[in-house]
Amino acid sequence: MQEPISEVNLSSIDLDWNGAIAFLDRDGVLNYGSPNYINSPDELEVIPGAKEAIDDLRKMGYRIAITTNQSAIMRGLWQKDTIHAIHKKLQEIVGPIDVIMTCPHRNRDRCGCRKPMPGMLNQASQIIRGLTHPIPDWWGDKPKSHHHLDLMVGDRNSDMGAGWAVGARLFQVDEKIGIRQVIERIKQNDEGDDFRPT
Numbered sequence: 001m002q003e004p005i006s007e008v009n010l011s012s013i014d015l016d017w018n019g020a021i022a023f024l025d026r027d028g029v030l031n032y033g034s035p036n037y038i039n040s041p042d043e044l045e046v047i048p049g050a051k052e053a054i055d056d057l058r059k060m061g062y063r064i065a066i067t068t069n070q071s072a073i074m075r076g077l078w079q080k081d082t083i084h085a086i087h088k089k090l091q092e093i094v095g096p097i098d099v100i101m102t103c104p105h106r107n108r109d110r111c112g113c114r115k116p117m118p119g120m121l122n123q124a125s126q127i128i129r130g131l132t133h134p135i136p137d138w139w140g141d142k143p144k145s146h147h148h149l150d151l152m153v154g155d156r157n158s159d160m161g162a163g164w165a166v167g168a169r170l171f172q173v174d175e176k177i178g179i180r181q182v183i184e185r186i187k188q189n190d191e192g193d194d195f196r197p198t
């Protein structure tokens with residue numbers, strides 16, 4: 001398995017699209033994370049304010065792509081059907097998400113999708129608007145985004161790195177607060193956090 005797992009709902013989502021994509025990490029942004037992974041729908045607890053933030057993004061016209069590293073899969077803890085069950089419950093709470101990309105790999109699998117690599121963001125962008133980015137020069141200038149409002153919300157530097165690699169505005173949050181920490185800044189079209197890959 002070299003590819004990320006993709007779940008696509010575009011056909012069920014009817015909205016006026018502004019052309020931009022909101023790339024969101026999952027654990028620590030929409031639901032509370034755990035050092036032992038989220039292993040079942042029962043363990044999924046949505047962070048207060050996450051549903052309202054998703055609603056706000058939709059009203060602003062964003063399409064939404066969740067990109068989540070879940071190496072528990074390649075560690076053999078559970079299978080794809082578990083991820084589908086968890087994401088079914090997540091969407092029952094926060095509403096439908098256009099594209100959900102899950103990287104099942106560990107560092108040693110050396111895939112192109114485990115953040116900070118931008119593979120999941122690129123595949124979501126390909127599905128949503130038929131555009132991807134080249135592999136970035138991590139020591140060079142920040143790449144240019146396909147839309148000036150593209151954004152990435154995450155709690156880790158690896159999220160910021162993946163967003164940087166596709167030129168997105170970057171919003172880093174505390175894992176206990178999640179996306180509600182930055183939604184007002186997003187509504188004001190804030191240019192996002194400064195970040196340099198290291």
Ligand SMILES: [Zn+2]
Binds near residue numbers: 003104105113114
């Ligand atoms: Zn991967």
